[in-house]
Amino acid sequence: MTLNKQHFLYTILGAVITAAFGVLLLAVPGIIDRICLYGGGLFCAVGVILFIVWLIKKRQNPTHLIYGIVCILLGVLLCIIPSLLNFLIPILFGLWILGSGGFGLFKNLMNRSEHKLWWLGSLLCLAAIALGVIVITRPADAMQTTISFIGIAMIGNALLRPHSDILGRRVNLKNPHPSQVIETPLQE
DSSP states (O other), X not given: OOOOHHHHHXXXXXXXXXHHHHHHHHHOTTHHHHHHHHHHHHHHHHXXXXXXXXXXXXXXXXXXXXXXXXXXXXHXXXXXXXXXXXXXXXXXXXXXXXXXXXXHHHHHHHTTTXXXXXXXXXXHHHHXXXXXXXXXXXXXXOHHHHHHHHHHHHHHHHHHHHHHXXXXXXXXXXXXXXXXXXXXXXXX
């Protein structure tokens, strides 16, 4: 596993965005309803535009019509039934948190001989896995609590990802892959 500068920057950027969204969910748990409403309106607008394009182009390309109808239906669904999205978001985020924690745990266990604090990363990953299970198994109990759990888990995940990548980079510097080693002739 190599970790170049670009990948590391993307990891840090992803962690910052994840943490910011987690803080937003903690601060304003009711924002998901607004996201549903605005997203539904946006999908409806895109669907209408695609339908108009299909009409203007004299019905030559049926994909505009198909995508337009799908966008309009999805937009109406989001506007009318935001509770469906409120139910699906915790499950999807729970799966994401569970998978991220499991992958981080795997990376920590694989690199445990290379760093002394592997157990700390593993504990954080186990906490993320437990939080993911809680979010998945209790999506409809209390939406505000679930959204708060999602926010906390996103912040935890944002702290965990760079830690795993930094440890992975240290391992790669100590034991480079043969394809990364450049041989140079010795000068006498």
